[in-house]
Amino acid sequence: MPKFLTQKQINNFEKDGFVSPLNILSVEECLQIKDELEDAEKTWPEAFEGTARNNPHLVFKFLDEIVHNKRLLDAVEDLIGISILAYHTVLFIKEPKDEGFVSWHQDGKYMGLSEDVGVTSWMALTESNALSGCMSMIPGSHKYMHEHIDTYGKNNILTRGQKIDAVDETKAVLTPLRPGQCSLHCPTVIHGSQPNKSDYRRIGFAIQTYMRTDIKQTLGRTSAQLVRGTDEHNNFDLLERPSINMETSQIKIRNKVNHEWGDILYNGAVEKRNY
Numbered sequence: 397m398p399k400f401l402t403q404k405q406i407n408n409f410e411k412d413g414f415v416s417p418l419n420i421l422s423v424e425e426c427l428q429i430k431d432e433l434e435d436a437e438k439t440w441p442e443a444f445e446g447t448a449r450n451n452p453h454l455v456f457k458f459l460d461e462i463v464h465n466k467r468l469l470d471a472v473e474d475l476i477g478i479s480i481l482a483y484h485t486v487l488f489i490k491e492p493k494d495e496g497f498v499s500w501h502q503d504g505k506y507m508g509l510s511e512d513v514g515v516t517s518w519m520a521l522t523e524s525n526a527l528s529g530c531m532s533m534i535p536g537s538h539k540y541m542h543e544h545i546d547t548y549g550k551n552n553i554l555t556r557g558q559k560i561d562a563v564d565e566t567k568a569v570l571t572p573l574r575p576g577q578c579s580l581h582c583p584t585v586i587h588g589s590q591p592n593k594s595d596y597r598r599i600g601f602a603i604q605t606y607m608r609t610d611i612k613q614t615l616g617r618t619s620a621q622l623v624r625g626t627d628e629h630n631n632f633d634l635l636e637r638p639s640i641n642m643e644t645s646q647i648k649i650r651n652k653v654n655h656e657w658g659d660i661l662y663n664g665a666v667e668k669r670n671y
């Protein structure tokens with residue numbers, strides 16, 4: 397018996413490679429988190445610049461709480477089972493009228509994992525729709541990994557500006573979300589997003605990726621958080637949760653994790669960008 401998703405949603409995830417939208421937080425709960433985030437941006441601007449957009453859940457309690465949200469984990473458990481690791485998180489912020497976009501890609505391509513079978517959650521902290529540059533998915537594209545070209549495009553907010561050519565865009569499905577809703581997608585589904593043409597910030601918090609504990613990192617030993625169940629495989633060093641915002645010991649851990657993660661994401665790349 398699934399805990400959160402309907403059987404139809406589970407079937408859709410398997411068939412299409414994603415399911416959306418899911419009601420995880422109320423608009424009020426989400427607004428509270430957005431306010432905390434924007435206060436934190438004022439207090440610690442450096443914690444949101446460059447590579448620090450990665451793994452902010454290791455230093456900010458309000459983001460850690462999303463990673464550990466019971467409703468979200470119930471939905472993830474319905475897809476991958478009871479024992480769950482959270483690997484990395486990213487804040488994808490597009491400012492009003494921002495030209496930043498995300499080219500068609502598959503998350504799993506550069507993650508170095510032994511199997512591309514996890515679940516990425518993308519939660520909207522502000523309205524994410526066609527105008528503000530919500531994600532689009534290509535249903536059914538998750539069956540195999542495609543060739544990517546690293547473009548390092550100026551406004552491309554992916555690390556390498558990686559893109560898949562020859563995507564049939566007529567098949568693309570928009571995944572609009574209200575604040576507090578999330579989509580779940582498989583690391584092999586082709587997806588991307590357009591610039592934010594609205595006059596408000598489009599803020600998304602992605603958990604890349606929730607995965608089973610038997611998955612391995614093939615490019616070296618790294619860390620993850622056990623968010624549910626037990627870890628009998630010891631494939632990752634297990635990370636603690638922050639107890640307050642921007643604790644010195646947690647900042648050190650986040651920096652180490654981001655350094656290791658950068659090495660993986662840019663493994664074999666000709667250029668390394670500052671995020």
Ligand SMILES: O=C(O)CCC(=O)C(=O)O
Nearest residue numbers: 488498503518589600602
């Ligand atoms: O935030 C976006 O527009 C794209 C994010 C993305 O590609 C992802 O979470 O996998």
